[in-house]
Amino acid sequence: MxxxxxxxxxxxxxAVAVTTSSxxxxxxxxxxxxxxxxxxxxxxxxxxxNSNYGATNPYDGIQAAISVDTVDKANCWDSPYGTNYPQRNxxxxxxxxxxxxxxIKGRWAAKGATTHTIxxxxxxxxxxxxxxxxxxxxxxxxxxTSTALGDDASASVTFTPSGSCVLLVLYxxxxxxxxxxxxxxxxAISIAGAAYGQAEKAPATTNYPDSVFTAHALxxxxxxxxxNGQFASHYTGATASIHRRQLGVLLLSTTCLxxxxxxxxxxxxxxxxxxxxxxxxxxxxxxxxGDLLVIAVGxxxxxxxxxxxxxxxxxxxxxxxxxxxxxxxxxxxxPNSVATVWAQTFTAAAxxIKGRYSNNNGVSxxxxxxxxxxxxxxxxxxxxxxxxxxxxLLGLD
Numbered sequence: 001m002x003x004x005x006x007x008x009x010x011x012x013x014x015a016v017a018v019t020t021s022s023x024x025x026x027x028x029x030x031x032x033x034x035x036x037x038x039x040x041x042x043x044x045x046x047x048x049x050n051s052n053y054g055a056t057n058p059y060d061g062i063q064a065a066i067s068v069d070t071v072d073k074a075n076c077w078d079s080p081y082g083t084n085y086p087q088r089n090x091x092x093x094x095x096x097x098x099x100x101x102x103x104i105k106g107r108w109a110a111k112g113a114t115t116h117t118i119x120x121x122x123x124x125x126x127x128x129x130x131x132x133x134x135x136x137x138x139x140x141x142x143x144x145t146s147t148a149l150g151d152d153a154s155a156s157v158t159f160t161p162s163g164s165c166v167l168l169v170l171y172x173x174x175x176x177x178x179x180x181x182x183x184x185x186x187x188a189i190s191i192a193g194a195a196y197g198q199a200e201k202a203p204a205t206t207n208y209p210d211s212v213f214t215a216h217a218l219x220x221x222x223x224x225x226x227x228n229g230q231f232a233s234h235y236t237g238a239t240a241s242i243h244r245r246q247l248g249v250l251l252l253s254t255t256c257l258x259x260x261x262x263x264x265x266x267x268x269x270x271x272x273x274x275x276x277x278x279x280x281x282x283x284x285x286x287x288x289x290g291d292l293l294v295i296a297v298g299x300x301x302x303x304x305x306x307x308x309x310x311x312x313x314x315x316x317x318x319x320x321x322x323x324x325x326x327x328x329x330x331x332x333x334x335p336n337s338v339a340t341v342w343a344q345t346f347t348a349a350a351x352x353i354k355g356r357y358s359n360n361n362g363v364s365x366x367x368x369x370x371x372x373x374x375x376x377x378x379x380x381x382x383x384x385x386x387x388x389x390x391x392x393l394l395g396l397d
Contacts, residue, residue, distance in 0.1 A: 001162045003253040004130035006291045006378035007041060009343050012123040013323065019056065020108065021115045025065055025072055031106030031123040040098050042133055044126040044250065046170075046341045047074075047106040050088035050325045053309055053361040055117040057084055059204040061177065062116050064089035064211075067105040068097075074137055074246050076174035077111065077209030078201070078327070081308045086326035086360050090213040090339040092170050094135040094248045111177060111209060122323050124341050126293060132251035134159055134227070142242045143179060145233050149188050149195055155229030155247040160222060166252040167191065167220045168376065170295075171229040174211035175203065176243040181233060182206040182330050183302060185240035189216045190228040197262070197372050199299045200234070200335030201327070213339040215295045217260050217374050220251075234302045234335065257377040259284060261355075264370045266304065270363045274314055274321055280355030280373040285348075290379040292317070292346045296355050297372040299337040306332060307364030313338040313371075316354040326360050346377065 014030035028049060047066050051057050061079030065072045073093045080087035089108075106123050110116045134157040142152055152173065161167075173187045184202030188195045196216035203210040212231075229247050233240040263279035277298070298313030300306055308331070314324030322342045329336035355373045359366035 001132050002130040003132050003162060003165050003251050004042060004128040005253045005255060007127045007129045009127060010035060010125040011343050015120050017117055017119050019115050019117050021110050021113055023110055023113055025107040025109045028106040028108050028118060028121060031121050033123060033125055034101065034103045036101050037097055037099050040096060042128040042131055043097050044094050045104055046092045046124045048090040048325055048340050049106060049108060049118045049121040051086050051117050052119040052326065053086050054084055055119055057087055057116050058112060058114045059083050061111040061209040062087060063109040063111065064091050065107040066091060066093045067107050068093060069102055072107055075244050076172055076211040077176050078211045079204035079208045081204065081328040081330060085328040088325050088327040088338055089211055091172050092246055092248060094133050122341060124343055126343065132162060134249040136247040139244045144231055144240050145237050147232055147234065147236055149230040149232045152229040152231055152242055152245060155245050157249060158224065158226045160224045161220060161251050162222060164221050164254055166217060166254060166256050166258045168217045168250040168252060169227055170215050170248040172211060172213040173229060173231055173242045173245045175209055175241045177209040178207055179239050179241045180207055180210060181238035181240060183234040183238060184210050184335055185212060185231050185233065187212045187214055188230045189214060190230050192225055195230060198370060199297055199337040200302055201337050202330035202334035204330060212337055214297055215372055215374055217258055255379050259375040261373040266367060266369050268365060268367045269358060270365050272358055272361060274356040274358045277355035277357050277368055277371060280371050282353040282373060282375050285350045286346060286377055287348060288379050289347050290377055292344055293376040294342045294353055295374040297337060297339040298355060298357055298368045299370045300335060300367045301369035302335040303333050304367050304369045306367040307359060308332060309359055309361045309364040310336050311338055311366045312358045312360050314356040315340060315342045316356050318351055321356060
């Protein structure tokens with residue numbers, strides 16, 4: 001087994017609106033990439049799409065998936081507060097692709113046979129040398145009525161790294177629209193018994209779809225490690241359901257530098273223009289050039305009241321806004337989360353990465369209660385030291 005290092009990438013972004021009323025998956029025509037591999041590689045794909053406030057979107061919701069060489073994978077679903085409010089999905093796939101030509105596409109469908117809209121998306125394809133990864137994509141139904149986080153029994157992997165490494169863990173849990181309380185669910189990632197990255201989301205109303213994506217990263221030695229997805233209800237006795245989930249673990253070489261900022265300090269804004277999340281900033285001056293991967297998740301917790309129009313969260317690199325996502329909760333006090341990703345090259349110079357947030361329309365109130373901002377700096381040669389920057393250690397409420 002060989003720890004993972006960066007090989008190459010493709011980043012597809014578009015703000016061109018597309019619509020569909022199909023209840024079976026169709027191509028997002030703005031999210032497609034064909035490429036050729038000279039040899040077998042490990043490939044990470046993340047597809048995130050979202051809609052603007054006011055775009056045509058009934059509140060029955062939308063589905064997302066990733067097509068890998070014409071095979072649909074990693075399905076998930078979401079629904080907005082109401083008609084023409086923002087909705088989003090963020091899903092991912094990890095696997096091995098052989099040498100040759102490959103085509104990867106973002107896919108989507110309407111939950112009901114009515115017109116839905118995507119306004120923004122990113123399709124990220126990250127190609128890695130090495131073969132140490134774990135991936136689960138499972139459609140077993142699991143339910144939970146406790147407000148305490150517990151293991152998703154269909155999202156668990158145990159492994160022993162071949163050496164000291166950086167673990168990147170991704171988890172996406174989705175209800176397709178049955179047996180889901182209107183207050184939705186909270187999810188987290190358990191690594192060696194400790195929980196990280198709590199994120200939350202509610203559907204449009206009872207038994208409508210929702211999805212929650214979260215991520216965490218940390219350094220790990222060559223010891224047996226168990227990683228679980230976890231979830232819980234927001235109200236004792238109310239049912240939170242998972243109908244499909246993805247759990248992925250990438251075991252990265254320590255030539256990759258890790259910065260992670262986690263915080264549960266609440267911030268709020270009534271502005272539509274993106275502003276700095278004061279709790280989410282990373283500064284680094286790498287010794288050598290390389291490739292940067294950034295993952296951001298912004299969550300408004302249950303009972304943290306904000307507008308129905310709700311939250312937008314994005315990524316800024318070196319004073320340039322790169323990508324964002326928009327979502328809306330079931331009610332003012334209901335939970336909401338939005339996630340997005342970015343990748344680019346970097347130079348041996350000072351760099352600043354920030355989480356950015358706003359509302360989705362006018363002067364409505366938006367809140368971020370917790371966030372995960374992860375920066376992975378892939379370098380081709382070992383750095384003089386390996387450090388992890390943590391502005392605030394995550395404390396689960």
